[in-house]
Amino acid sequence: MIEFHLDPRSGVATYLQIVQQVKEALRLGTISVGDQLPTVREVVADLAINPNTVAKAYRDLEREGLVVARQGRGTFVASTLARATSLPHYEVLRVELEHWLEAADGAGLDEESIRALISATVREMLARRVA
Amino acid sequence: MSPPIDARRLGKRFRRDWALRDCTLTIPEGAIVGLAGPNAAGKSTLLALAAGLLAPSEGAIDVLGHDPLREPSVLAEVGYVAQGAPLYRSFTIEETIEFARRTNSRWDEELVACLPTRIGSRTKVGSLSAGDRARLALGLALGKRPRLVLLDEPFAGLDPLAGREFLQLLMDGVAETAATVVIASHVIADIERVCDHIVLLTGGGVRLEGGVEELLESHRILMGPRRPLGSIRGVTSIVRERYSGRQLTLLVRGDGPILDPSWTVERVGLEELLLAYMAPERMPVPAPPEGLPLRWHG
Numbered sequence: 001m002i003e004f005h006l007d008p009r010s011g012v013a014t015y016l017q018i019v020q021q022v023k024e025a026l027r028l029g030t031i032s033v034g035d036q037l038p039t040v041r042e043v044v045a046d047l048a049i050n051p052n053t054v055a056k057a058y059r060d061l062e063r064e065g066l067v068v069a070r071q072g073r074g075t076f077v078a079s080t081l082a083r084a085t086s087l088p089h090y091e092v093l094r095v096e097l098e099h100w101l102e103a104a105d106g107a108g109l110d111e112e113s114i115r116a117l118i119s120a121t122v123r124e125m126l127a128r129r130v131a
Numbered sequence: 132m133s134p135p136i137d138a139r140r141l142g143k144r145f146r147r148d149w150a151l152r153d154c155t156l157t158i159p160e161g162a163i164v165g166l167a168g169p170n171a172a173g174k175s176t177l178l179a180l181a182a183g184l185l186a187p188s189e190g191a192i193d194v195l196g197h198d199p200l201r202e203p204s205v206l207a208e209v210g211y212v213a214q215g216a217p218l219y220r221s222f223t224i225e226e227t228i229e230f231a232r233r234t235n236s237r238w239d240e241e242l243v244a245c246l247p248t249r250i251g252s253r254t255k256v257g258s259l260s261a262g263d264r265a266r267l268a269l270g271l272a273l274g275k276r277p278r279l280v281l282l283d284e285p286f287a288g289l290d291p292l293a294g295r296e297f298l299q300l301l302m303d304g305v306a307e308t309a310a311t312v313v314i315a316s317h318v319i320a321d322i323e324r325v326c327d328h329i330v331l332l333t334g335g336g337v338r339l340e341g342g343v344e345e346l347l348e349s350h351r352i353l354m355g356p357r358r359p360l361g362s363i364r365g366v367t368s369i370v371r372e373r374y375s376g377r378q379l380t381l382l383v384r385g386d387g388p389i390l391d392p393s394w395t396v397e398r399v400g401l402e403e404l405l406l407a408y409m410a411p412e413r414m415p416v417p418a419p420p421e422g423l424p425l426r427w428h429g
Binding site: 041 | 161163298303323325344
């Protein structure tokens with residue numbers, strides 16, 4: 001069973017945080033087809049958030065075909081997302097990244113600088129792709 | 132279906148002072164409303180008018196489609212917890228629940244079952260902690276299976292843990308009953324987690340009202356070099372302007388993207404947004420520091 005957590009400082013809307021956490025769990029394979037998501041009441045009792053927010057997140061996931069709501073029984077995973085670990089190039093990419101990280105470490109970059117560099121590069125690449 | 136609260140040019144005067152004036156608003160069904168505003172903004176007055184405890188001096192208020200004074204039977208569907216969760220101090224928890232059970236036409240045992248269980252039901256209400264008393268009062272309000280819950284400053288005097296437990300009980304009750312909730316609070320951080328609709332009162336009037344998501348979507352913070360302020364594309368109004376050195380920071384309401392690249396655009400949080408609207412007027416424009424070649428006109 002997936003357990004949600006909230007980061008109120010993230011600036012990301014609460015319902016989006018729930019959507020993202022379900023998708024992440026699907027990508028990582030921690031939940032799969034047929035698994036039940038916590039009921040709205042369970043999430044609400046756990047996180048002390050607005051039930052409408054949970055319902056909205058579940059509706060979004062349903063619209064994307066990732067979950068299905070069964071009347072009176074709950075919300076179940078209906079589909080899965082491409083799992084990064086099952087891609088054919090996954091292992092090659094992971095090893096390459098490891099080499100790169102070692103090189104960055106050798107060049108004297110600390111963890112924060114490495115993270116900043118990676119996220120800035122990803123942002124630039126996505127911006128180029130959009131343009 | 133009639134809206135949970137529908138106020139039209141509602142006003143309430145105490146002797147010569149208006150606590151609330153010209154207040155027109157409609158609370159949408161199923162919303163969890165944060166009723167925000169500084170002290171003495173009229174929040175408690177509005178809730179007491181909705182609960183049928185006060186008569187309007189002018190205008191009108193309907194609750195679930197009925198005038199709460201002329202048709203008080205509608206109040207069976209309204210759960211109201213006044214500031215400080217007043218209860219009979221000499222009653223035990225058991226007696227308090229029994230009293231509520233006998234005085235309410237609608238009563239749901241299951242909703243009351245989630246009340247303070249870690250303390251004995253024979254404990255006197257007067258010896259409860261602020262958090263337990265608040266949860267007991269909320270449980271009694273939820274026991275009516277209300278369609279509308281009105282809470283006046285429920286977090287006052289609660290520590291963060293008690294505040295969280297109170298919210299959990301409230302949100303569980305909402306999930307069960309689908310009630311509309313109005314929470315008056317002058318501390319925005321307390322209600323930010325749950326409310327999806329905001330009514331901001333200042334000086335007895337509605338200053339800002341709307342869905343939280345729409346409000347956050349339609350406001351932005353702009354930062355850039357100090358300059359004369361003309362119209363900015365994408366901005367419909369300036370809520371707040373602040374100057375510091377050569378820097379100008381605006382909180383604006385807009386209707387489109389800000390395309391001028393000389394502005395750094397950021398999203399605004401709910402607390403900052405409401406504080407900006409609460410500030411009485413725009414910050415006065417201070418004289419520019421010496422040595423800055425700035426032209427303010429022309």
